[in-house]
Amino acid sequence: MSKAWTFGENLNTDEIIPGRFNITIDPLELAKNVFCEIKPEYAKSVNAGDIIVGGQNFGCGSSREHAPIAIKGSQAKCIIAPSFARIFFRNAINIGLPILECPEAAEDINEGDDVEVNLATGEIFNRTNGHSYQARALPDFVLKIADAGGIVNFLKEHDIEELMK
Amino acid sequence: MGTLIEEIFSRRAGRPVQAGEILLLDVDYIMSHDNTTPLAIKAFREIGKPIYDKNRIVLHLDHAYPAPNVLAAENHKKIFEFVKEQNLPHLYHQGVCHQVMIEEGYITPGAIIIGADSHSNTYGALGAFGAGLGSTEIGVAWVTGKCWFKVPETIRIELTGKTQHGVYAKDVMIYIAGLMGMDGGTYRSVEFGGEYITSLPMNERIVFPNMSTEIGAKCGLIAADEVTLEYLRAQTPAQGNYEMIRPVNPRYERVVKIDVSTIAPQVACHPDVDNVKPLEEVAGLEVHEVYIGTCTNARYEDIEIVANILKGKQVHPFTRVIVTPASQRIYKKAMQNGLIDILLDAGCTVTGTGCGACIGRHGGILAAGERALTTMNRNFIGRMGSPEAEIYLASPATAAATALTGKITDPRELLGK
The missing domain is CATH 3.30.499.10 (Aconitase, domain 3)
Structure with a gap:
């Protein structure tokens, strides 16, 4: 099962991972303290494939990539939120952490729900209450980056100009 | 267009673009x-x-x-x-x-x-x-x-x-x-x-x-x-003929x-930058640390405002007052013009330049239960140290007035007309 972990609106990068832990860039090390001040039980009991469900403006604040890296390091499968802060959005895409904009799902999913997500189609199914939701489609060039597993991997094989073709 | x-x-x-x-x-x-x-x-x-x-x-x-x-x-x-x-x-x-x-x-x-x-x-x-x-x-x-x-x-x-x-x-x-x-x-x-x-x-x-x-x-x-x-x-050193794009x-x-003429001194209160109140609503709240620094408000003119308010006075004995000039150049000019002397004489700690206290890394970390008033731009929980500390954001003048009293203080009480 993929357990949903829910968070409130305007979740900022310090709440995801406080600045004092950002002295390392090791995903697993960062993951030990992810959400430590607002949901300390998360880092202790998250399982690979669990889903983060946030409120609007998820990931606001600093440009620090440590925040999405810490979440990716915790083995969460993806983040669902009504909207993301712009730098967090870019960072998550760039490091290959899938993010889905879906206000309906973010509103309806409760902590602990068993949620199935199809990243390719954006379909989200809540096994706990039987509801399904459709996430907003991502632009083509974003899909290209996501498909490559992040922009670094994309650039290993392609020129940057190919993003816009 | x-x-x-x-x-x-x-x-x-190289062509017209639109939102x-x-x-x-x-x-x-x-x-x-x-x-x-x-x-x-x-x-x-x-x-x-x-x-x-x-x-x-x-x-x-x-x-x-x-x-x-x-x-x-x-x-x-x-x-x-x-x-x-x-x-x-x-x-x-x-x-x-x-x-x-x-x-x-x-x-x-x-x-x-x-x-x-x-x-x-x-x-x-x-x-x-x-x-x-x-x-x-x-x-x-x-x-x-x-x-x-x-x-x-x-x-x-x-x-x-x-x-x-x-x-x-x-x-x-x-x-x-x-x-x-x-x-x-x-x-x-x-x-x-x-x-x-x-x-x-x-x-x-x-x-x-x-x-x-x-x-x-x-x-x-x-x-x-x-x-x-x-x-x-x-x-x-940028001495080119730059186009004034409008x-x-x-x-x-x-x-x-x-209309800015209607605005009184403002404070962004714990725990969100949009938790904004006119200063008078939070005046008198005890402050344990005043931090004047960062990319928002630690320029020469900011330090000058602070020095003018603190000149010849002493900061509150139970309030740590830290001034971090935004750059070496600003630090040097403030030193040459006697501002650093004024700050030191008033009991401020003047640190080397950098971001230090603003990100809770060093040079002014807060303990649980403490409250800071600072010239920073954000007040996220835990940013300056303990997650049980509170951060209030204000102007350099408000920071200086607060440094003297140890309580959030309206600078207009101290600024001569």
Whole structure:
């Protein structure tokens, strides 16, 4: 099962991972303290494939990539939120952490729900209450980056100009 | 034809562009600092391609400098080694990155600068496009010289009138943050204009684009004018004939009009930057630390305001008062003009330049149950140390008045008419 972990609106990068832990860039090390001040039980009991469900403006604040890296390091499968802060959005895409904009799902999913997500189609199914939701489609060039597993991997094989073709 | 951001991007794209388009654009400078450069190096190594143009890369050590612990020292060492290995021409450790970028002439009207720091929006004060990005994209731009942008919609904030005595750009910007909310400008270009903005000197202008980040904006822009060009000529090595790009028949998503003459000193209260109150509603709250620093408000003029209020007086014995000039140049000028003496005599601690206390790294960490009043731009829980501490944001004048009493204090009580 993929357990949903829910968070409130305007979740900022310090709440995801406080600045004092950002002295390392090791995903697993960062993951030990992810959400430590607002949901300390998360880092202790998250399982690979669990889903983060946030409120609007998820990931606001600093440009620090440590925040999405810490979440990716915790083995969460993806983040669902009504909207993301712009730098967090870019960072998550760039490091290959899938993010889905879906206000309906973010509103309806409760902590602990068993949620199935199809990243390719954006379909989200809540096994706990039987509801399904459709996430907003991502632009083509974003899909290209996501498909490559992040922009670094994309650039290993392609020129940057190919993003816009 | 278009908003300021459309005009800037059109020039770079070589054709008229409009909000909503996605562009791949050449960038003039790529900024990163000690907190974000190590990840950019990692991305650069993984990509495995050469640097596109070394001259465009500008690196700073400011976030944890001098190193407060071994891990920070390892980061600095890694950056020095990288600079030597790649023979990079621009490495600075003389102050907060955004201030140094401006002082060293990297920021000019119409320029496009990306930075691995969320307050890279600051550059908009000189009519440049500045936006914060993550480290991976910085590593990508080192290799490609390019970055993708979605041309944002624009919110115009039209500011008219004159501020009351004791009210500063910081008060006005905090007021705007309260009005707009912390996601009020998400993905948007926020254009600041009107007679109030054009009347301001550069040090006051900078506060607005700097804190456009706090309302979620992609960039905050002020159109370059004679004040901008005069500032560049007098204060920086940037001596070119820069075009004063202006909006032309712009179509704004929204226009917000504010008469600044009605605004009293403001405070952004714990725990959110949009939890804004007129100072009088929180006056008297006990304050354990006053921190005057950061890319928002630690310029020479800010330090001068503080020194004028503290001159010949003593800060409250149970309040730690820390002043961190934004750059070595500012520090030196403040020293030459006697401001540092005044601060030291008043009982302030004057630290070396950098970001230190603003990110809870060193030089002013808060204990549980403590409250700070600072000239910073954000007050996230846990930012300055203990998650059980509270951070209040205000102008340098309010910070100085509060330093004297140990309680949140209206600076108008201390400023002579």
